Amino acid sequence: MSSSNHGLGRRSVLAAGGLGASALGLAACGGSDDSSSGGSGGGASADFDEHGPITFATGKDTTGVLKDFLDRWNKDHSDEKVTLVELPESADDQRSQFINNAQAKSDAYTVLGLDVVWTAEFAANQWVVELPKDKLPIDDMIPATVETATYFDKLYAMPYATNGQLLFSRKDLLKDAGYDEPPATYDEMYEIIEKVMADQDGINGFGGQFAKYEGLTCQLTGVVKSAGGELFDNDGKPQADSDAAKLGLQTLRDGFDKKYIPKEALTYKEEESRQAFQDGKLVFLQNWPYVYDKFEADDGSSKVKDKVSVSLVPAVKGEGTSTVGGLNYAISAFAKNMGTALDFIAFMGAAEQQKAWFLQTGNPTAATAVYEDEDLKKKYPFLDTLKDSIDKGAVRPQVVKYGDVTQAIQEAAYGCLSGDTETDAALSDLQKQLTDLTEK
Amino acid sequence: MADAHSRRVTGGQGRMAYLLLLPTLVLLALVVGFPLVLSAWQSLTQSGGDIDPQTGIIKQGDTFVGLDNYVEAFTGSGAGAGFWNAFWNTTLFTVVGVSIETVLGVSMALIMARAMRSTGIVRASILVPWAIPTVVSALMWQLIFDANGIFNRVIHYQVLWTTEGWQAKAAVLIADIWKTAPYIGLLTLAGLQTIDEQVYEAAKMDGADRWSTFWRITLPLVRPVLVVAVLFRLLDAMRMFDLPYVLLGRLESGQTLSMLASDAAGKTNYGLASAYSMILFAYICLVAFVFIRVLGADVIGEQNKPAKRGGRRRGDGEDGADGGSGGSRRTARRLRTTAEGSMA
Numbered sequence: 001m002s003s004s005n006h007g008l009g010r011r012s013v014l015a016a017g018g019l020g021a022s023a024l025g026l027a028a029c030g031g032s033d034d035s036s037s038g039g040s041g042g043g044a045s046a047d048f049d050e051h052g053p054i055t056f057a058t059g060k061d062t063t064g065v066l067k068d069f070l071d072r073w074n075k076d077h078s079d080e081k082v083t084l085v086e087l088p089e090s091a092d093d094q095r096s097q098f099i100n101n102a103q104a105k106s107d108a109y110t111v112l113g114l115d116v117v118w119t120a121e122f123a124a125n126q127w128v129v130e131l132p133k134d135k136l137p138i139d140d141m142i143p144a145t146v147e148t149a150t151y152f153d154k155l156y157a158m159p160y161a162t163n164g165q166l167l168f169s170r171k172d173l174l175k176d177a178g179y180d181e182p183p184a185t186y187d188e189m190y191e192i193i194e195k196v197m198a199d200q201d202g203i204n205g206f207g208g209q210f211a212k213y214e215g216l217t218c219q220l221t222g223v224v225k226s227a228g229g230e231l232f233d234n235d236g237k238p239q240a241d242s243d244a245a246k247l248g249l250q251t252l253r254d255g256f257d258k259k260y261i262p263k264e265a266l267t268y269k270e271e272e273s274r275q276a277f278q279d280g281k282l283v284f285l286q287n288w289p290y291v292y293d294k295f296e297a298d299d300g301s302s303k304v305k306d307k308v309s310v311s312l313v314p315a316v317k318g319e320g321t322s323t324v325g326g327l328n329y330a331i332s333a334f335a336k337n338m339g340t341a342l343d344f345i346a347f348m349g350a351a352e353q354q355k356a357w358f359l360q361t362g363n364p365t366a367a368t369a370v371y372e373d374e375d376l377k378k379k380y381p382f383l384d385t386l387k388d389s390i391d392k393g394a395v396r397p398q399v400v401k402y403g404d405v406t407q408a409i410q411e412a413a414y415g416c417l418s419g420d421t422e423t424d425a426a427l428s429d430l431q432k433q434l435t436d437l438t439e440k
Numbered sequence: 441m442a443d444a445h446s447r448r449v450t451g452g453q454g455r456m457a458y459l460l461l462l463p464t465l466v467l468l469a470l471v472v473g474f475p476l477v478l479s480a481w482q483s484l485t486q487s488g489g490d491i492d493p494q495t496g497i498i499k500q501g502d503t504f505v506g507l508d509n510y511v512e513a514f515t516g517s518g519a520g521a522g523f524w525n526a527f528w529n530t531t532l533f534t535v536v537g538v539s540i541e542t543v544l545g546v547s548m549a550l551i552m553a554r555a556m557r558s559t560g561i562v563r564a565s566i567l568v569p570w571a572i573p574t575v576v577s578a579l580m581w582q583l584i585f586d587a588n589g590i591f592n593r594v595i596h597y598q599v600l601w602t603t604e605g606w607q608a609k610a611a612v613l614i615a616d617i618w619k620t621a622p623y624i625g626l627l628t629l630a631g632l633q634t635i636d637e638q639v640y641e642a643a644k645m646d647g648a649d650r651w652s653t654f655w656r657i658t659l660p661l662v663r664p665v666l667v668v669a670v671l672f673r674l675l676d677a678m679r680m681f682d683l684p685y686v687l688l689g690r691l692e693s694g695q696t697l698s699m700l701a702s703d704a705a706g707k708t709n710y711g712l713a714s715a716y717s718m719i720l721f722a723y724i725c726l727v728a729f730v731f732i733r734v735l736g737a738d739v740i741g742e743q744n745k746p747a748k749r750g751g752r753r754r755g756d757g758e759d760g761a762d763g764g765s766g767g768s769r770r771t772a773r774r775l776r777t778t779a780e781g782s783m784a
Contacts, residue, residue, distance in 0.1 A: 092706065095706075096706060099708060120496075123496065123497075124491060124496050124497055124498045125488070125497075125498050125500070125708075126497060126498075126500075151496055152495060152496035211602070211689070212604075212689060212690045212691055213689050213690060263600060264587035264588075264598065264600055266600060266603045267586070267587050267600055267602045267603060272586070272587075276588075400491060400496075400498065401707065403706060403707040404707055407690065410690060411692075414604070418603060418604060420604070
């Protein structure tokens with residue numbers, strides 16, 4: 001077992017919970033760690049002249065469309081075939097498989113589908129190579145998405161898919177309360193909620209992702225930016241106890257205190273909050289655009305069909321800011337045939353593929369041009385708003401220890417929103433933790 | 441048994457026996473010992489180094505840090521508080537969970553042993569929870585404990601089960617007990633079925649009521665099996681991971697020691713992860729040792745101290761019950777060997 005289980009993740013072994021198993025897993029992989037070079041790490045110099053067959057490792061393709069894209073490439077490149085390696089659906093599991101692969105310096109994966117928040121960690125550990133900007137359609141991509149692929153001013157991945165959150169409002173309820181437009185700020189939104197809730201029984205106000213998980217980091221990053229601050233400044237220094245950050249978090253806390261945001265939102269992830277809105281229990285919902293199709297479904301599952309309007313997420317002040325999500329393509333530092341890999345990711349980033357992907361899967365892509373496309377505009381009436389949301393989007397902290405950072409953020413925000421700590425204390429504590437994490 | 445064996449064989453035969461066993465011993469050392477030693481070694485190292493401020497690149501390789509990881513685990517700013525929280529959670533889930541499971545499991549076994557006519561159906565329905573994979577049952581309970589889920593609808597009150605607090609711990613306990621009480625029930629039933637009916641008949645003749653029959657006959661006779669079942673559950677509960685992980689996610693209220701180890705490994709902090717694993721390993725060893733010492737010794741000691749059980753007797757049917765349990769002691773010894781044999 002000890003020599004053959006590199007594929008079996010450290011994490012998944014530990015996840016099995018077996019102590020004996022965890023000891024085995026750690027030790028088994030530990031053996032291979034010791035061989036890593038003490039200095040700058042291997043694979044820093046990339047050779048983009050090598051061509052030949054490659055693999056493409058990415059999370060499970062739930063859309064079922066990815067294979068068509070690879071077939072299109074493989075038809076024209078018989079000597080440089082791309083083989084798809086499907087990883088688990090959960091982002092955490094994908095990450096641990098990528099890390100195991102890197103620790104073993106295996107060339108099993110060539111092109112890696114990386115979540116936007118992993119760039120810093122993978123770049124800093126030199127698990128992925130720096131990419132030449134001139135060989136990729138980077139200038140055609142939305143700048144906020146390129147930012148997610150950049151670390152220390154160097155490009156380590158090509159943006160492929162992106163995403164921005166939107167505010168979904170019940171226009172029928174708004175109309176009854178005397179409003180024509182969705183609110184632009186939290187103050188306006190709270191005001192509307194107060195009116196609607198005074199008129200109607202059994203309806204809650206605003207829903208978003210406030211459970212203790214990654215979604216909460218997204219919420220806080222966005223709300224702090226719209227208050228005029230940032231959790232980390234451009235030099236990577238934490239700014240969690242700034243006045244803007246406090247104003248942002250306090251705005252959400254006020255929502256909970258005054259019941260504009262229901263207490264049960266502390267258990268909401270994407271799906272729970274979508275369900276609540278879809279069942280007609282919420283006036284407003286902040287969520288990713290995928291929910292729109294479900295609200296407009298014809299099968300009777302939605303109680304809000306034709307009653308939803310879409311706008312930018314509410315702002316604390318200034319303009320509402322969503323957090324940018326999405327997927328980037330990077331090249332493993334330990335892979336062969338990087339030349340083919342580079343050509344392949346350029347192919348995936350080309351306008352034709354970007355449009356086809358968006359159209360066929362409904363997942364927003366990174367190229368600017370697709371948002372001007374008439375076919376897409378017809379299918380998604382809120383396309384301009386979505387583009388706006390991504391353009392103005394906030395990027396989650398580009399830090400190497402992202403796992404620790406996001407956990408600290410979640411704990412601070414959750415503690416405050418659930419009423420256990422006050423905003424000032426929560427954020428000065430967070431600042432201390434983040435400083436510790438970035439200094440080490 | 442080893443003594444009896446060596447007495448009978450000559451020196452040459454003994455050496456031959458060890459030679460034949462050698463491959464197994466080597467394999468065991470490789471599969472069990474080697475990784476354990478490596479893990480212990482890794483808990484003394486730290487992977488990765490500082491970040492170069494110019495390029496943002498991390499220095500690679502492991503460095504020896506002595507007991508730093510253990511110090512960090514117990515006293516670190518974030519990690520230390522997390523450790524004690526996880527330690528108490530693990531202990532709480534184990535002690536409360538296994539206690540209730542034992543009571544419920546034994547009750548289930550008694551019901552299963554009694555329901556003669558529809559035994560099959562009763563047994564199957566009691567065993568369904570045990571047959572469901574933990575992750576699946578965790579997902580199921582997540583739906584049940586949803587803010588608008590079935591549980592809240594039944595009690596007509598909204599408890600936010602999956603938020604921080606005692607209700608989250610209760611949710612884990614309920615889901616865990618639901619799933620694992622049948623396991624204890626099943627093993628106990630196996631033990632019950634080996635008890636000779638004549639023992640009960642004798643007790644009946646002596647006029648023992650149900651309560652004293654249970655305390656003085658059923659429980660002592662089923663005890664060897666029960667002790668093993670509880671021990672297994674104890675060790676299982678102490679390394680609980682998947683249930684709170686799926687049910688509560690990152691909530692501190694459900695954080696257990698093995699989740700801490702997994703968490704640290706996920707952050708590529710393998711040294712700290714190994715340290716957590718070693719601490720949990722030591723804790724489990726300690727508990728197993730104490731449990732076997734306290735209860736195991738008593739099981740064996742019972743043979744030498746026949747008066748011990750008789751000390752706690754009730755007013756009515758004194759002589760009869762004594763006679764019953766005296767007779768049962770002999771039977772118990774016989775059954776114990778069978779039960780232990782089958783468990784091994």
